[in-house]
Amino acid sequence: MSSAAKPVPPPPDDSTERPARNQLRTVLASTVIGTTVEWYDFFLYGVAAGIIFNKQFFPSHDPTVATLLSFTTFALGFVARPVGGLIFGHIGDRVGRKRTLVMTMLIMGVATFLIGCLPTYGQIGVLAPILLVVLRLLQGIAVGGEWGGAILMSVEYAPRDKRSLFGSVPQMGLAFGLVLGTGVFALASAVMDDAAFNAWGWRVTFWLSLVLVIVGLVVRLKVMETPAFRTLQETEDTAVVPAKILLADRVNRRNLFLGMGARWVEGVAFNTWAVFSITYATGTLKMQRESALLGVMVAAIVLLAFIPIGGLIADRITARRTFAIGAAVAALAPLLAFPLMNTGNPWLNGLALVIVLGILYGVLYGPEGAFFAELFPVKVRYSGISVVYQMSGIVASGLTPLILTWLLDKAGGGVGLIVGYFLVTGLISTVCALLLRPVPDGVPLAAPASPATAG
Numbered sequence: 001m002s003s004a005a006k007p008v009p010p011p012p013d014d015s016t017e018r019p020a021r022n023q024l025r026t027v028l029a030s031t032v033i034g035t036t037v038e039w040y041d042f043f044l045y046g047v048a049a050g051i052i053f054n055k056q057f058f059p060s061h062d063p064t065v066a067t068l069l070s071f072t073t074f075a076l077g078f079v080a081r082p083v084g085g086l087i088f089g090h091i092g093d094r095v096g097r098k099r100t101l102v103m104t105m106l107i108m109g110v111a112t113f114l115i116g117c118l119p120t121y122g123q124i125g126v127l128a129p130i131l132l133v134v135l136r137l138l139q140g141i142a143v144g145g146e147w148g149g150a151i152l153m154s155v156e157y158a159p160r161d162k163r164s165l166f167g168s169v170p171q172m173g174l175a176f177g178l179v180l181g182t183g184v185f186a187l188a189s190a191v192m193d194d195a196a197f198n199a200w201g202w203r204v205t206f207w208l209s210l211v212l213v214i215v216g217l218v219v220r221l222k223v224m225e226t227p228a229f230r231t232l233q234e235t236e237d238t239a240v241v242p243a244k245i246l247l248a249d250r251v252n253r254r255n256l257f258l259g260m261g262a263r264w265v266e267g268v269a270f271n272t273w274a275v276f277s278i279t280y281a282t283g284t285l286k287m288q289r290e291s292a293l294l295g296v297m298v299a300a301i302v303l304l305a306f307i308p309i310g311g312l313i314a315d316r317i318t319a320r321r322t323f324a325i326g327a328a329v330a331a332l333a334p335l336l337a338f339p340l341m342n343t344g345n346p347w348l349n350g351l352a353l354v355i356v357l358g359i360l361y362g363v364l365y366g367p368e369g370a371f372f373a374e375l376f377p378v379k380v381r382y383s384g385i386s387v388v389y390q391m392s393g394i395v396a397s398g399l400t401p402l403i404l405t406w407l408l409d410k411a412g413g414g415v416g417l418i419v420g421y422f423l424v425t426g427l428i429s430t431v432c433a434l435l436l437r438p439v440p441d442g443v444p445l446a447a448p449a450s451p452a453t454a455g
Contacts, residue, residue: 078398084144310366331426
């Protein structure tokens with residue numbers, strides 16, 4: 001007589017409980033504050049790399065070489081991000097999203113504060129850039145774990161018909177961080193003379209990170225674990241190794257590689273317009289530093305509005321289609337931006353950045369979190385989206401200022417090679433996005449549809 005089959009636990013389904021509105025507000029606040037802190041810290045370094053670090057930590061008789069060395073340390077942060085994604089993705093899939101996010105915020109805040117305390121090359125020699133690299137690597141590890149957890153904290157709490165909108169909220173932290181980073185840097189530049197700013201003023205912008213971290217931790221500690229992960233803990237063994245599941249499953253492997261390809265032009269676009277454009281404007285076009293920073297800051301303010309607009313569009317026509325359209329448009333954006341920037345007029349430079357960074361990039365970036373979250377089941381979702389986002393970030397984001405600086409030099413100051421780079425990466429991203437499909441296991445991401453739209 002055959003024995004009865006062992007009952008199979010139901011798939012993780014968190015649709016049995018609907019979080020209260022005040023809880024949802026706290027969740028969204030915790031994610032946007034957390035990502036704001038992380039991106040403020042991370043991209044503050046990017047602003048300083050082309051203005052301060054190339055002179056104080058990497059002195060050279062050739063300004064181009066010094067800038068390349070400085071941007072290389074900027075890129076190292078992106079190299080470290082996949083390490084952080086693997087470490088904290090593993091932790092987040094085993095012990096939960098909330099605890100992991102508290103750890104990443106603490107690491108980032110301490111590393112950024114210490115960057116502001118570092119002696120320069122002129123004071124301690126080669127030890128200065130070595131310490132800068134170590135702290136930059138810690139920044140990268142922290143961001144590598146932060147992004148995936150913040151996205152899942154929002155998406156796994158979201159009503160089904162608002163996944164992309166909820167997923168766009170932590171994405172707004174990138175714009176907030178960019179506004180704060182460039183704004184604080186521009187303010188310090190404006191109120192101090194060059195001697196004071198170069199001596200100690202830039203350091204204050206890094207020390208402010210501790211204030212943001214304290215605020216973020218207070219809010220983040222009030223949040224409960226996501227319904228999806230709580231249900232997973234009740235129905236499945238979370239002691240499994242997420243990396244093994246990711247690599248063993250054919251669908252997961254396919255989504256990993258296509259997801260990395262899909263993200264390529266997004267990383268190129270952001271780091272071109274938010275980071276490289278400052279060096280291009282001040283170095284090649286000889287604009288004032290304050291004008292270049294102000295252009296990026298205004299574009300980032302516009303970006304705040306268009307990221308959730310991208311999420312709203314995605315909830316209507318799907319995140320995949322919205323992202324694919326955004327990737328195709330991003331590939332063509334330099335054809336509009338560079339002619340305006342090359343006039344040397346600060347107002348037209350600002351207009352170009354508002355269009356390509358504030359509007360076009362916002363529609364691309366808004367649905368990205370929900371789009372990637374749909375590619376993996378709950379038990380490996382933190383690891384999956386972290387690997388996709390952070391591994392692709394090495395080339396797509398971290399190497400972009402370095403690659404563009406090299407292409408600009410090879411073209412004798414012209415932007416033709418940069419435009420070609422955008423077209424190639426945009427084509428790859430668009431095709432990969434169209435080939436991607438949500439996981440076929442039917443596991444719901446989060447809560448039921450909102451009452452207004454539930455059938």
